[in-house]
Amino acid sequence: MKSPVFETSINSMHSIVIPLEIANSFISKKHKRVIVSIRFKDATIRFHAALQKRKDQFFVMFSKKNQKLLTIYPNDYFWVQLLEDTSKYGVEMPEELEAVLQSDPEASAIFESFTDGMKRSLIYYILGFKNSQTRIDKSLMITENLRLGIRDKRQLIKKL
Numbered sequence: 001m002k003s004p005v006f007e008t009s010i011n012s013m014h015s016i017v018i019p020l021e022i023a024n025s026f027i028s029k030k031h032k033r034v035i036v037s038i039r040f041k042d043a044t045i046r047f048h049a050a051l052q053k054r055k056d057q058f059f060v061m062f063s064k065k066n067q068k069l070l071t072i073y074p075n076d077y078f079w080v081q082l083l084e085d086t087s088k089y090g091v092e093m094p095e096e097l098e099a100v101l102q103s104d105p106e107a108s109a110i111f112e113s114f115t116d117g118m119k120r121s122l123i124y125y126i127l128g129f130k131n132s133q134t135r136i137d138k139s140l141m142i143t144e145n146l147r148l149g150i151r152d153k154r155q156l157i158k159k160l
Contacts, residue, residue: 001031001084005039009077010067015059022082023051023058033090036060040070040078048091089119096135097126100143107143110151118153125157 003022011017016036026034037046049060060082072078087093101108111119122142129135138157145156 001026001029003082005079005081007077008080010062010072010074011059014061014063016062016080018051018058018060018080018082020056020058023053026051026082026084027058031084033085033087034060035083035085036062037081037083038062038066038070038072038078039080040072040076043070045069048085048087050090089123090116091120091123091127093123094126094135094139096132097123097139097142100136100139104143104147107146110146111143121153122156 003025006019006022008016026032032051034049034051035046036049037044045066047063047066051058051060053059067073070078101111111122114122126135126138126142129138141159142156145158150156
């Protein structure tokens with residue numbers, strides 16, 4: 001499932017308003033998580049997002065980092081298309097975390113018992129590291145903490 005391409009601009013510092021008919025076509029099919037494709041000049045980026053509602057408007061968050069990648073400023077207009085997010089977690093799982101969880105069935109089962117938001121939070125934490133070895137080390141630390149019975153996110157990401 002994908003939306004028609006539409007033109008828009010930045011609504012607030014970090015969001016894009018999604019036309020009601022486009023948002024409703026996703027929401028009505030229980031697709032709250034989407035992939036957002038944004039084209040500006042000759043550059044295109046894609047990222048995972050959640051359709052959020054405030055008052056009578058739907059929007060998705062559009063980070064300063066992504067705005068910078070495309071060199072978009074508040075008065076610029078750009079092209080947007082929403083696509084159905086078919087990923088398991090609503091974000092792409094880093095290879096390093098996936099491999100560590102596959103090697104540890106106990107930690108994997110605990111990870112899968114978390115809410116979708118908690119899983120995404122841990123995935124985004126790992127994605128925040130650019131170095132593959134650091135991602136592996138942090139993934140190992142999280143799985144070790146899971147096996148120790150730690151369930152609080154702030155404690156999961158700390159070395160004990």
